[in-house]
Amino acid sequence: MTPRPCVAVLFGGRSSEHSISLITARGVLRAIDREKWDVVTVGISTSGEWFLCPQEELERLLDENPIAELPVGEDLVSLPLKVGENELIVRQAGSCGETVTRDRHIDVVLPLLHGPFGEDGTLQGLLELADLRYVGCGVTASAVGMDKHFMKLAFEAAGMEVGPYTVVTDRQWALDPAGVRERVAALGFPVFVKPARAGSSFGITKVDRPEELDAAIETAREHDRKLVVEAGIVGREIECAVLQGRGTDPARTSMPGEIEIVDEHAFYDFEAKYVSQASARLSCPADLPQEATDAIRAGAVTAFEALDGEGLCRADFFYTPDGRVVINEVNTMPGFTPISMYPRMWAESGLAYARLIDELLGLAMERPVGLR
Ligand SMILES: Nc1ncnc2c1ncn2[C@@H]1O[C@H](COP(=O)(O)OP(=O)(O)O)[C@@H](O)[C@H]1O
Ligand SMILES: [Mg+2]
Structure with missing residues (x-):
């Protein structure tokens, strides 16, 4: 044996x-x-x-x-x-x-x-x-996929639509806070203030009014000295799971899923993700027109390739009322419990949890070590 x-x-x-x-x-x-x-x-x-x-x-x-x-x-x-x-x-x-x-x-x-x-x-x-x-993305893809600033640069370079944003560095906030406030105000409120490199919504605040901005910046800075401030986007939150193809096959995508926030004033924060199951509803497949499903699945592959991804990623989008598909972010190691979106989207697409794990391990075993 x-x-x-x-x-x-x-x-x-x-x-x-x-x-x-x-x-x-x-x-x-x-x-x-x-x-x-x-x-x-x-x-x-x-x-x-x-x-x-x-x-x-x-x-x-x-x-x-x-x-x-x-x-x-x-x-x-x-x-x-x-x-x-x-x-x-x-x-x-x-x-x-x-x-x-x-x-x-x-x-x-x-x-x-x-x-x-x-x-x-x-x-x-x-x-x-x-x-x-x-298993999963290499050094560059992981680093870019973690950084909400560099990730947007990679997406833009690949021709994807990203929402309006501005980056706030430690130095800029120390030397010219008024300039930072002005740049943020130019985005229009509400804005989302985020640590550039965090996750699970840690450190993120939705800011509705200028007077709340400084506190939100300080909250985000507890997680990362570099921040990204984004214009709030009105749209449905749609996610799509990507799995690398075997050998030279193209990357595979799941059916898209949707996160619906039950309280219309809230967003998909830590509480909604892990604490209060009642505040977010996850559904898969998302009820979307065929063109939107196709655009999101194609976008998810573009995002994966823009990072030079390996193994897996989950690509998260906003689908706006006028039919645009705007990329929010990718996660190169998305939540992976049996009820997390990534495995659920695959289960709905015919690849069960245990087989998904097997597939990821198989892909990693096929891969050479060293520069590839
Ligand atoms: N620009 C935005 N417009 C509207 N909602 C946003 C925006 N950015 C973030 N959100 C909300 O905040 C949540 C967490 O933000 P996200 O950038 O996905 O951070 P994380 O990496 O922590 O998941 C999103 O799922 C969404 O509900
Ligand atoms: Mg997210």
């Missing part, structure tokens, strides 16, 4: 989306096909330690607290950085001192991390240095 390939599943991490990553990981670990894959589970604490974290421990933690934080485990893990060495380095502290083992061969890494230091190219860079195969 040929041994099953071994997947290192990474979860947790340093970003404010740590807890979301744990929920994603629980979903994936319950579904992953153990007949096909050997699994080693590695938690990353909010302060960046890597350690073995058995699935049962993750389950127990989330049973106690659905929005949990990983306590640091005892068996610390690091990656071998030498090309061709694929054995995890595990350090176990014991009564007779530390033992170091290197008997866990890794064939592929599944980084189920959202946000900075996980989804933004930094972790992908580490995996590249370690010469390990991994």
Whole structure:
């Protein structure tokens, strides 16, 4: 019998989306096909330690607290950085001192991390240095896909419509706040003030009046020193899941789904995403005219290719009352619990959760290491 390939599943991490990553990981670990894959589970604490974290421990933690934080485990893990060495380095502290083992061969890494230091190219860079195969976008695509400014530049260069926006750097806000306020006012209110590199709506405020702007800027700055301020767009929120094609096949797209915010004054904030199920309704397939469905699916592929994407991404759009398709953002490691939009859109399109995971791992295994 040929041994099953071994997947290192990474979860947790340093970003404010740590807890979301744990929920994603629980979903994936319950579904992953153990007949096909050997699994080693590695938690990353909010302060960046890597350690073995058995699935049962993750389950127990989330049973106690659905929005949990990983306590640091005892068996610390690091990656071998030498090309061709694929054995995890595990350090176990014991009564007779530390033992170091290197008997866990890794064939592929599944980084189920959202946000900075996980989804933004930094972790992908580490995996590249370690010469390990991994699921999802590479360094550049991850970095661009995390940055709401550079992502818009890439989309515009690919001919996509993005909404009006302005970028506010730390320096600009320190030296010329009046100039910043003027640039923002030129967009017209309401505006959305966002950290350039965050996720799960952390740090985002909808600002209806000029006098609320400074406070919103300070809130966003707690997450990132670089901000993007966008004109509010009136339109339906439509998302589409992208999956890389096998071999030289083109990227595949799911049926689009829709997020409907029940309270008309609110937006798809953290509360609506994870806390109050009643405040947002997710539906798939979205009830759209055929041309809009086609334009959104084509747009999702354009966005994926604009970033030079690999593996997967979820592309999020606004569909305006006059029929325009405006890209909002992409997520290169979207929420991945069984009820998250990305897997749900695939399930509705005929690719069930466990098979989707299999497909992503298969794509990563096919991919060469090194420059590609
Ligand atoms: N320019 C905008 N116009 C209207 N609504 C917006 C705009 N930008 C963001 N939103 C609302 O805020 C939510 C979160 O913003 P988004 O840019 O998607 O950040 P995140 O990366 O945290 O998901 C969106 O899903 C949408 O409901
Ligand atoms: Mg979003």
